[in-house]
Amino acid sequence: MTDAPSVTGWQIADVVAAWPETPTAKTLRLKLAEPWPFLPGQHVDVRLTAPDGYQAQRSYSIASSPADAHAIEITVQRLEDGEVSPYLCDVLEAGDQLELRGPIGGYFVWRGEGPVLLIGGGSGLVPLMSILRHRRLTAPDVPMRALVSVRTPGDLLYAGELGDDARLLYTRAGPPGWAEPPRRLTPADVADAAYPDGLAFVCGPTGFVDRVADLLLQAGYPAERILTERFGPT
Amino acid sequence: MSGGFISRGFFGKRRPPEGMEGRLPPGQYYESGFPVLTVGPTEKIETDAWTLRVDGLVEHAVEWNWNSFQALPRTTYEGDIHCVTKWSKLGTNFSGVSVDELLKLAQPQPEAKYVLATSFGGYTTNVPLADLVDGKAWVADTHEGQPLPREHGGPARLLVPHLYFWKSAKWVTKLTLLAEDEWGFWERNGYHHRGDPWKEQRYTGD
Ligand SMILES: Cc1cc2nc3c(=O)[nH]c(=O)nc-3n(C[C@H](O)[C@H](O)[C@H](O)COP(=O)(O)OP(=O)(O)OC[C@H]3O[C@@H](n4cnc5c(N)ncnc54)[C@H](O)[C@@H]3O)c2cc1C
Numbered sequence: 001m002t003d004a005p006s007v008t009g010w011q012i013a014d015v016v017a018a019w020p021e022t023p024t025a026k027t028l029r030l031k032l033a034e035p036w037p038f039l040p041g042q043h044v045d046v047r048l049t050a051p052d053g054y055q056a057q058r059s060y061s062i063a064s065s066p067a068d069a070h071a072i073e074i075t076v077q078r079l080e081d082g083e084v085s086p087y088l089c090d091v092l093e094a095g096d097q098l099e100l101r102g103p104i105g106g107y108f109v110w111r112g113e114g115p116v117l118l119i120g121g122g123s124g125l126v127p128l129m130s131i132l133r134h135r136r137l138t139a140p141d142v143p144m145r146a147l148v149s150v151r152t153p154g155d156l157l158y159a160g161e162l163g164d165d166a167r168l169l170y171t172r173a174g175p176p177g178w179a180e181p182p183r184r185l186t187p188a189d190v191a192d193a194a195y196p197d198g199l200a201f202v203c204g205p206t207g208f209v210d211r212v213a214d215l216l217l218q219a220g221y222p223a224e225r226i227l228t229e230r231f232g233p234t
Numbered sequence: 235m236s237g238g239f240i241s242r243g244f245f246g247k248r249r250p251p252e253g254m255e256g257r258l259p260p261g262q263y264y265e266s267g268f269p270v271l272t273v274g275p276t277e278k279i280e281t282d283a284w285t286l287r288v289d290g291l292v293e294h295a296v297e298w299n300w301n302s303f304q305a306l307p308r309t310t311y312e313g314d315i316h317c318v319t320k321w322s323k324l325g326t327n328f329s330g331v332s333v334d335e336l337l338k339l340a341q342p343q344p345e346a347k348y349v350l351a352t353s354f355g356g357y358t359t360n361v362p363l364a365d366l367v368d369g370k371a372w373v374a375d376t377h378e379g380q381p382l383p384r385e386h387g388g389p390a391r392l393l394v395p396h397l398y399f400w401k402s403a404k405w406v407t408k409l410t411l412l413a414e415d416e417w418g419f420w421e422r423n424g425y426h427h428r429g430d431p432w433k434e435q436r437y438t439g440d
Contacts, residue, residue: 004423004424006424006437006438006439007424007437007438007439012239045436047261048241048244048246049239049240049241049244050240050241050244050245050246051240051245054246054249055246055260055261056244056246056248056263057261057262057263057320058320059319059320083246083247083248083263087241087243087244091242091243091244092242092243096242097239097242098241099239099241104424104437105423105424106422106423106424107273107419107420107423206269206270206271206385210270210275210276210385213274213275213276214275214276216275217275223274223275223355223356224274224356226274226275227274228272228273228274228275230269230270230271230272
C-alpha cells in the first residue's frame with residue numbers, strides 16, 4: 001500500500017467559481033495558494049473565522065480528480081440548521097477566500113486498483129465522483145460501476161456527468177416516467193453489481209453506510225475490501 | 235500565514251452553551267447527539283463470544299470472558315468526549331472497568347511504555363501507557379445507564395476520554411503492552427500518534 005499524501009498546514013484558497021449542483025447543494029472550485037497532490041477519496045478541513053475570533057471547522061471531500069491540477073472542487077450539501085454548510089452554500093461566492101488544509105485521510109482512498117464498486121447515498125456521492133472522474137481521466141480500463149441512491153431527482157449531484165457506469169435509485173420519488181417505484185437498495189441490487197475480488201467504496205449518511213456494508217458482506221465481500229466513509233450524524 | 239484571516243459574512247451559530255465554553259478544545263463544536271463513525275462494517279459480537287486480553291510486556295497475560303469481566307470492580311466516567319471529525323459531546327457518562335483495574339492483575343513490566351489496542355475486526359490504535367493509567371481510561375460497557383449499543387462499540391469499547399475519540403477503540407478485545415510505540419490503523423493513515431484534543435493533534439505532524 002503506497003502512502004497517501006499527508007496533510008499540510010492551513011492555507012487560504014481563492015474561490016474561483018461556485019455553482020449549484022442541485023437546489024440545496026453547491027460546488028466550490030478552489031485555487032490553492034500552495035497546491036498539494038492528493039488521492040481520490042481524500043478530504044479537506046475547512047475553517048471559518050468570525051470577526052470575534054470564533055472558529056468552526058468541518059470536513060469536505062474533494063469531488064474533483066487529482067488530474068485536474070489547477071484547482072480542487074468540493075460539493076456542499078446545505079443542512080437547514082447547520083453552521084457551516086449554509087455559509088458555504090449561501091454566503092460564499094466566487095472572489096471570496098476560504099481557509100482550509102488538506103489532503104486528509106489515508107484509508108478511504110482509491111489508488112488505481114480495480115475492479116471497483118462505488119455505492120453512494122445522497123451527498124456521499126462526492127468522494128466517489130472524484131474516483132469516477134479520476135478513472136475517466138487516467139484509467140478508463142479499470143472496471144468500475146456506481147450505485148447511487150438519492151431521495152428524488154432534485155437531490156442527485158452531478159446528474160449530467162453520470163453515465164452508463166452509474167445505476168440510479170430513488171428512495172422517495174423518481175423522475176417522470178421512471179419505470180421503478182421508489183425503493184431502497186436491496187440485497188439483489190448489491191449482489192448484481194458486485195465484482196468478485198473487487199474493492200467497494202461506500203459513502204453517505206451513517207445508517208445508509210451501515211446497511212450497505214452489511215449487504216456487501218452478504219454479497220461475499222470480505223470486510224477488509226469494504227471501505228466506508230460516514231458523513232452524517234447517527 | 236492565516237493569522238488574522240476572517241471569513242467574510244461568517245458569524246457562527248454553534249457556540250457552546252453558556253458556561254461550557256472552556257470545555258470545547260480548539261476547532262471542536264458542541265454536538266448534542268452522539269454521531270457514529272467507524273471504519274468498515276459495524277461488528278456484531280455476542281457477549282458469549284466476547285473476550286478481553288491484556289498481554290505483551292506484563293507479568294501475567296490475563297484473559298476475561300464476559301462473566302469474569304462483569305465481576306470486576308466498576309467505575310463511572312462523567313465528562314466530555316471529543317471526536318477528530320470536530321464534534322464534542324459535553325456532559326455524558328460511561329461506566330465499566332478502569333484500565334488500572336485490569337493492569338493490577340496483569341502487572342506491567344518496567345519496560346512497558348506503549349499499548350496497542352486491538353478490536354474484533356482487526357482495528358488497532360496505539361496509546362502511551364501513561365495515558366491509560368491513573369483513572370484516565372476504561373473498558374466501558376455502559377453509556378448513560380444503558381448497555382453500550384453495537385454501533386458505539388458494544389458490548390465494550392476502550393474509553394480514553396482525554397484523547398480524540400478514535401483512540402477509544404470500539405469492540406476492543408486486546409491490550410498489548412509494548413516497549414516501543416507501534417502505530418495503529420488511523421495513525422498509519424495520517425492521524426496523530428497521540429491525539430490530544432487540547433493541543434489539536436489531529437493529523438501526523440500536528
Ligand atoms: C470525512 C468527512 C467528509 C465529508 N464530506 C462532505 C462532503 O463532501 N459534502 C458535504 O456536504 N458534507 C460532508 N461532510 C459533512 C460535513 O463535514 C458537515 O458535517 C456538514 O456539512 C454539516 O455541517 P454544518 O456545520 O452545516 O452542520 P452542523 O452545524 O454541524 O450540524 C447541524 C446539526 O445537523 C446534524 N447533522 C449533521 N450532518 C447531518 C446530515 N448529513 N443530515 C442530517 N443532519 C445532520 C448534526 O448532528 C447537527 O446536530 C463530511 C464529513 C466528514 C466527517
